[in-house]
Amino acid sequence: xxxxxxxxxxxxxxxxxxxxxxxxxxxxxxxxxxxxxxxxxxxxxxxxxxxxxxxxxxxxxxxxxxxxxxxxxxxxxxxxxxxxxxxxxxxxxxxxxxxxxxxxxxxxxxxxxxxxxxxxxxxxxxxxxxxxxxxxxxxxxxxxxxxxxxxxxxxxxxxxxxxxxxxxxxxxxxxxxxxxxxxxxxxxxxxxxxxxxxxxxxxxxxxxxxxxxxxxxxxxxxxxxxxxxxxxxxxxxxxxxxxxxxxxxxxxxxxxxxxxxxx
Amino acid sequence: xxxxxxxxxxxxxxxxxxxxxxxxxxxxxxxxxxxxxxxxxxxxxxxxxxxxxxxxxxxxxxxxxxxxxxxxxxxxxxxxxxxxxxxxxxxxxxxxxxxxxxxxxxxxxxxxxxxxxxxxxxxxxxxxxxxxxxxxxxxxxxxxxxxxxxxxxxxxxxxxxxxxxxxxxxxxxxxxxxxxxxxxxxxxxxxxxxxxxxxxxxxxxxxxxxxxxxxxxxxxxxxxxxxxxxxxxxxxxxxxxxxxxxxxxxxxxxxxxxxxxxx
Numbered sequence: 417x418x419x420x421x422x423x424x425x426x427x428x429x430x431x432x433x434x435x436x437x438x439x440x441x442x443x444x445x446x447x448x449x450x451x452x453x454x455x456x457x458x459x460x461x462x463x464x465x466x467x468x469x470x471x472x473x474x475x476x477x478x479x480x481x482x483x484x485x486x487x488x489x490x491x492x493x494x495x496x497x498x499x500x501x502x503x504x505x506x507x508x509x510x511x512x513x514x515x516x517x518x519x520x521x522x523x524x525x526x527x528x529x530x531x532x533x534x535x536x537x538x539x540x541x542x543x544x545x546x547x548x549x550x551x552x553x554x555x556x557x558x559x560x561x562x563x564x565x566x567x568x569x570x571x572x573x574x575x576x577x578x579x580x581x582x583x584x585x586x587x588x589x590x591x592x593x594x595x596x597x598x599x600x601x602x603x604x605x606x607x608x609x610x611x612x613x614x615x616x617x618x619x620x621x622x623x624x625x626x627x628x629x630x631x632x633x634x635x636x637x638x639x640x641x642x643x644x645x646x647x648x649x650x651x652x653x654x655x656x657x658x659x660x661x662x663x664x665x666x667x668x669x670x671x672x673x674x675x676x677x678x679x
Numbered sequence: 680x681x682x683x684x685x686x687x688x689x690x691x692x693x694x695x696x697x698x699x700x701x702x703x704x705x706x707x708x709x710x711x712x713x714x715x716x717x718x719x720x721x722x723x724x725x726x727x728x729x730x731x732x733x734x735x736x737x738x739x740x741x742x743x744x745x746x747x748x749x750x751x752x753x754x755x756x757x758x759x760x761x762x763x764x765x766x767x768x769x770x771x772x773x774x775x776x777x778x779x780x781x782x783x784x785x786x787x788x789x790x791x792x793x794x795x796x797x798x799x800x801x802x803x804x805x806x807x808x809x810x811x812x813x814x815x816x817x818x819x820x821x822x823x824x825x826x827x828x829x830x831x832x833x834x835x836x837x838x839x840x841x842x843x844x845x846x847x848x849x850x851x852x853x854x855x856x857x858x859x860x861x862x863x864x865x866x867x868x869x870x871x872x873x874x875x876x877x878x879x880x881x882x883x884x885x886x887x888x889x890x891x892x893x894x895x896x897x898x899x900x901x902x903x904x905x906x907x908x909x910x911x912x913x914x915x916x917x918x919x920x921x922x923x924x925x926x927x928x929x930x931x932x933x934x935x936x937x938x939x940x941x942x
Contacts, residue, residue, distance in 0.1 A: 429813075431792055436701055471884065471912065471933065472884060472885040472933045473844055474739075474885070476737075476782065478757040478764060480755065489932075493739070493741055493775065493778065494741040494742065494775075499884065501739055503778075507714060507902070508776075512756065515756060515766075516779055517737065517778065519739065519885060520836060520934075523910075526909075526910040526911060526912060527910055527911060528811060528908075528910050528911015528912070528935070528936060528937065528938075529875070529876060529910075529911055529936055529938070530906075530908060530909055530910055531841070531908040532906070532907060533840065533904075533905065533906040533907065534906040534907070538911070571737075571863050577796065577906055578794070594792055604835060606852060608680065608794075608888055609796060621734065621782050622887070623739070624737065624885070624931070626751055626912075626933050628907065628909040628910075628912060629909060631709045634764075642796065643795070643796040643797040644794075644795060644796065644797070644891065644926050645791075645792055645793060645794040646789075646891040646892060646926065647786075647790055647791050647792075647892075648735065648790060648791015648792055649791070649889075649891060651889060651929060658720075661908050662701065662707065663909065666907065668887070668915060668931050670782075672791070672888050673791055673792055674791065675791075675792070
């Protein structure tokens with residue numbers, strides 16, 4: 417079992433109640449990553465809804481989560497043949513830290529038209545990629561390799577685009593799955609770091625992920641783009657392709673950008 | 680008072696309960712439009728959260744809503760100085776039809792960096808625009824004028840892009856506001872009609888809208904794009920600019936595409 421699956425496992429204690437553990441292994445400073453928290457909630461939703469794949473999941477981040485035990489309240493909102501919808505609340509010390517609302521289904525049984533309007537970017541050459549330095553606990557879990565022309569911000573060379581193109585994977589060698597894709601949409605440094613440098617603070621208010629296919633084993637090709645930063649509010653749009661160049665997830669979050677206090 | 684504001688007004692009956700009316704004036708066939716329902720919920724959230732603007736609002740559409748009275752249950756999830764978050768459930772006949780989770784704030788007081796990475800499309804020339812025919816009740820409320828090169832699908836000429844660029848406004852002449860922007864992200868025919876024709880059925884599973892600024896009076900410039908249709912599941916991304924070319928809202932929905940049964 418991979419680290420991510422191990423660290424998002426939950427235990428059902430009643431029809432509407434699960435328990436889990438927010439491990440310290442997926443943190444930014446002492447703050448657990450929002451995509452990691454979504455992974456824990458998604459495990460509860462998968463079990464509670466009896467459907468394997470998150471077609472769409474939205475998280476609202478209400479209060480800072482902490483490393484340690486977490487209670488998860490589950491609510492079935494609607495049970496359907498192909499799509500079921502529910503809600504999972506992450507509660508620590510009696511305080512709701514985040515709420516996730518999601519529709520789950522079975523991507524192996526989903527049928528209908530397929531049409532692709534945008535090709536994926538070229539996979540960066542691993543020999544010339546810029547590796548992100550390990551400065552946070554979460555960086556020990558993932559191996560981010562940025563396309564050279566997209567990773568100059570890492571060495572302090574700022575540009576005029578808020579976009580990251582990178583190859584990502586778990587450092588423990590485990591393959592991605594539909595629930596770990598949720599994490600991969602939120603584990604990369606903010607796109608605005610490419611404009612303003614890495615010292616800012618970019619908390620997520622809301623994150624929505626659509627999973628479209630179960631990923632093939634291997635690396636993930638990821639693109640994150642911000643087009644509109646409006647009075648400190650920004651979207652970050654993510655697209656993830658698997659090693660077969662199949663689009664497997666898209667994401668969008670609303671975040672705040674705060675410059676460092678020292679400026 | 681404009682028709683949209685009039686038809687989304689709600690009455691508070693207790694701390695957590697409001698009443699409203701789903702009028703038949705914003706329907707597609709006999710089905711009330713999802714953006715109109717979001718407008719009703721947003722009115723409750725605005726009052727319940729005591730903040731004027733939806734920074735992000737997500738709707739999960741659970742069951743078909745009906746024209747007629749609607750009960751709205753409100754829950755305060757977190758009250759903050761600049762951002763407050765809550766939930767509104769639209770209930771008819773004891774059945775929850777849609778649930779909206781949202782963070783509201785005051786866009787006039789939001790401070791921080793502004794940066795624009797993408798220019799809006801050119802405004803189409805109104806003299807050469809293609810006007811959408813009035814085939815549904817909802818069309819009586821809005822005046823959609825499509826860019827000529829983007830509106831050929833209306834006369835049955837299908838293309839290879841799932842994109843609409845159009846100018847939109849209320850037919851009653853009322854100016855857009857932050858709550859009516861929610862409706863404007865969901866009132867246009869589906870983008871996939873440009874690929875496959877207008878006979879399909881494209882129900883929304885989930886819709887998230889970020890409002891970034893209060894719109895200036897006048898027309899709205901709108902772009903809707905689909906890039907990935909995967910086994911009948913698709914996103915529809917919206918961008919809306921006001922008459923000052925200011926980005927005022929972005930949206931993304933997850934919808935299903937079903938071809939007409941006759942095929």
